[in-house]
Amino acid sequence: MTRFAPTEGVLSWGRVIRETQDVARPLWREDLPGLLREDTAAGRSCLAIGARRSYGDSGLNGGQTVIDMTGLDRGIAFDPARRTMRAEAGMTFDALLPILLRSGHFLPVTPGTRFVTLGGAVANDVHGKNHHGAGTFGCWVRRLGLLRSDGVEWELTPDDPTGLFAATVGGLGLTGIITWVEFEVIPAGSALMDTETVPFDDLDGFFAIAAESEAGFDYTVAWVDCLATGASLGRGIFSRGRHAPTGTRLLADKTGPAVPFEFPELALNGLSVRAFNTLYNWRSRMKAGKAVVPALSFFYPLDALRHWNRIYGRRGMYQYQSVVPPSAAREATRAMLQTIAAAGQGSFLAVLKTFGDRVSPGLLSFPREGTTLALDFPNRGSDTLSLLDRLDAIVREAGGRLYPAKDGRLPPDLFRSGYPALGAFEHHVDPQFSSRFWRRMQAAA
Amino acid sequence: MRVIILGATSAIAEATARLYAKEGADLLLVARREDRLLAIRDDLLIRGAAKAEVAVRDLADPHGIEADFARFVAQIGGVDHIILAYGILGDQGPAERDPAQAEEILRINFNSAAAWTLAAAGALEKLGRGSLVVIGSVAGDRGRRANFIYGAAKAGLATLVEGLAHRFAGQGPRVVVVKPGPTITPMTESFNRKGALWATPEQVAAVVRRAADRGGPVLYAPWHWRFIMLIIRHLPTFIFNRMNI
Secondary structure, X not given: OOOOEEEOOOOXXXXXXXXXXXXXXXOOHHHHHHHHHHHHHHOOOEEEEOOOOOOOOOOOOXXXXXXXXXXXXXXXXXXXXXXXXXXXXXXXXXXXXXXXXXXXXXXXXXXXXXXXXXXXXXXXOOOOOOHHHHOOHHHHEEEEEEEOOOOOXXXXXXXXXXXXXXXXXXXXXXXXXXXXXXXXXXXXXXXXXXXXXXXXXXXXXXHHHHHXXXXXXXXXXXXXXXXXXXXXXXXXXXXXXXXXXXXOOOOOOXXXXXXXXXXXXXXXXXXXXXXXXXXXXXXXXXXXXXXEEEHHHHHOHHHHOEOHHXXXXXXXXXXXXXXXXXXXXXXXXHHHHHHHHHHOOOOOOEEEEEEOOOOOOXXXXXXXXXXXXXXXXXXXXXXXXXXXXXHHHHHHHOOXXXXXXXXXXXXXXHHHHHOOOHHHHHXXXXXXXXXXXXXXXXXXX | OXXXXXXXXXXXXXXXXXXXXXXXXXXXXXXXXXXXXXXXXHHHHHOOOOEEEEEXXXXXXOOOHHHHHHHHHHHOOOOOEXXXXXXXXXOHHHHHHOHHHHHHHHHHHHHHHHHHHHHHHHHHHHHOOOEEEEEOOHHHOOOOOOOHHHHHHHHHHHHHHHHHHHHOOOOOOEEEEEEEOOEOOHXXXXXXXXXXXXXXXXXXXXXXXXXXXXXXXXXXXXXXHHHHHHHHHHOOHHHHOOOOX
């Protein structure tokens, strides 16, 4: 029997919000209806959560209940001939990768960490370095199971006439429990990547290389030096790659070191960020050119340092990710980089990428055509929040949107303006389901 | 590699089975619940098992154990490793007052497990090779008020395995008891799991998998429990009695 138990220390990846929640971790799908009935009887809201790699408050339900889905991690059916994999929602990309590679396949879309669950990938409609060609993960979902609090388990397909599929993909877990997912996999000859690294000197350089790379490279992404100003504003490193057709299909079977505890605040001051950015820039320039690299280090450089979020200390960090439409992309990106450089709160990592025009299937999917910028900021209280407010103003002005999975302080008005399908989405929210994020958005409505 | 797992739907057994699946082993999964066995079987096949079959059996039922074990071996065409991983924790308080409940804890965790252990050891002896890994518990190392009926059963099982290991010394077959510390499984769900000493089923499974290849006859999972239990076993009674463990 599975029960809810009050649990502290269930944090999102940003580690800013610390609240107690009642957590249950079932190991069998048959336990889920009972947990939902318990919540209904007690008048508490519920949220199914995965590997807690969302940074903000969309995967938290403080004072209420959460169902930790990571124990529901069984494969259900893999059909290499039809290129479909069906698995329980708690299975991680980390577990899926060796299985897929063995038969010469790969995940159709993967975010920058492989420690996410399938259910989380659907609920956040995640994207990756191949968005310009492949779209979001949701574009590859063929079927999924959704258990609602009324006890009905739906089997939803992309052509679902009720709209529940479109609400569930990118729906932040608010439409019910995603119990299993069937998705299409792509062919990949090896666990290696043919890659090229190209430095660029400014923002125009980025847009030029991005435009030139997208036809010939399945995967593209750029890292930007947030502290560069003036003529160097927006300088950085462009990385592009494709699956190597031949080579080993085995993934390097080792996990890297872990950050053992939360670092003290002073570990990450402006000076150390500057040193890190300069070093990263220099190191990448040294290695500019072509290389064959393991898929794990190409897609998941940060996974090599487990619990890397702890370096931001007790107060945690904010990740901030925006997308602005193509017409406003250059101006808005420039303005954001200027604002960040002027604030001197240098982002540890700034990732820049152009999204393609493949339409995301979810009503609340974040990716849309345009340019996306992702930034990390250590939480320094009001200084950080006011910087994020200034960035919000630029995104708002450009007609852009923010990623709910990221910052945990997304202003409700920017959420509404960024997601015009919000009204249609609200009809599909399960009355028993909620999250800290959702209550914050509703409170302002 | 052919592996029989008795009690295959337990969390530790499932984590162990995944390690074997990754190696491309042939697996036979035995437990009571067919639906759960089939879910685990499908998963293991996806994770790389060359073969995964199920056998539905109430392992606590003492009738026909030897014949059924022979049937399991025949079902996957021989055996290399056997994992015995079923058991119940029971409810210590009521069991102290109700002999029927105490008897059930002893019957499942000791009587039936001992019978399967003897049947499996007999099969390995005939083969002249192979490994049997039995899941015990640190609770069997020293009787504590919290769970001494369960602990007594696991102590008996560990003694049985040690005796078999002694008998097989210098011969082909290996018999090992792995004693996990507190592990995050459905069995311990009612516990307050605060503290750093809780292990995951995956951590215990890694020890079980290694135990099938080398070491023993008594192994702890994770390894630090060997030293913790060494201390606890040797605490003088006047100190032990004042501890709330």
